[in-house]
Amino acid sequence: MPDSCAPRVSEVRIAEEGAGPYGIAAGADGALWLTLNGSGEIARLTVEGEFTRYDLGAPECGPSVITAGPDGALWFSRLKDHHIGRVTVDGKAEAYPVPTPGSGPYGIAAGPDGALWFTELNSDRIGRIGVDGETTEFGLPVEGGFPSMITAGPDGALWFTLNQANAVGRIGVDGTVNLHPLPIEGAGPVGIACDGEALWFVEIMAGQIGRISVDGRIEEFPLPDRTAKPHAIVAAATGDCWFTEWGANRVGRITATASGAYEISEYDLPSPASEPHGITVGPDGALWTALETGAVARITP
DSSP, X not given: OOOTTSOEEEEEEOSOTTTOOOOEEEOTTSSEEEEETTTTEEEEEOTTOOEEXXXXXXXXXXXXXXXXXXXXXXXXXXXXXTEEEEEOTTSOEEEEEOSSTTOOEEEEEEOTTSSEEEEETTTTEEEEEOTTOOEEEEEOSSSSOOEEEEEEOTTSSEEEEETTTTEEEEEOTTOOEEEEEOXXXXXXEXXXXXXXXXXXXXXXXXXXXXXXXXXXXXXXXEOSSTTSOEEEEEEEETTEEEEEETTTTEEEEEEEOTTSOXXXXXXXXXXXXXXXXXXXXXXXXXXXXXXXXXXXXXXXX
C-alpha cells in the first residue's frame, strides 16, 4: 500500500539535457533561481511554473552554486572561469574575477557581515566579496583540501566542508580558521547547512549525514544506502534537514524524534537517473531540488 505520510513529489522540465540546472536558491522576489551550469545561464522559476533564462555572455563559465545576497540580488560562483557572479531579480548580470588565478570558486553563502563568502576548490582559500565587488582571500592551513560548500553558522562565523581533507572548517569574519577532522577517513564532506543551532553536512563517499555543534562535537548518521552519494543539504527547521542523494536518485530527510534520536527517510524521484544536486526551501514552503538532467523537483512534505 502507498505511504500516505510520504511527501508529494512532482517535476517541472525547464531545460534541455546537458544545460543543467545545478544550484538552486530562493530569491527575495519570491521565485526560485537556478544555475544552468552546462549552458552558462542563470534561470528564474516561479512557483506557478513561469520560467525565464538569462544569458551570462560566457557559455563556458560554469555557474555552480547560487545564494540570495544581502542586497536583494542573487550571487553565484562561476567555477570554470573563476569569477563570482551577481544577477539582479530583473536579470541584469555582472561578474567579478577572483584574485587567485585558477581558483575554482564553488560554494557561496551570505555572511553575517553583509558580504558573500565563497570557497576556492583549487587554491585552499576562502574568499569574501562585498556587495561592492571588493574581494579578500584567506588561506587555509591545509594543502589540497578542496574546500566545497559553505554556510553561515549560528555563532557569527562561516562553516565549510573540506572534501579532500576530510574535515569541517570554521572561519571567523576576521579570517581566523579552525579545522575539525571527521571520524571516518575518506568521508568526502560536501554540502553543509545550518539549522539555527548546529551545522549539518553530508558525506558523499561514506554515505552519511553529519552534525557538528559550534564547539566541534561531531555526530554521524549512516544512510540506509551507504552508496547513495549525498550531495547537498538544507535545513527546513531546527533538527529537520533535507538532502539530495545524487547516486541513488532520491531526496532524503533527517529529523529529530521525541526521544532525541534522529530518523532518516528517503524518497525516490519520478524520473530515473535525474542527478539531483542543489536543494532549497522554496517561498511556498516546499523543498525544491535541481535535477541536472534538465528539471526541477518539488517536494511537498
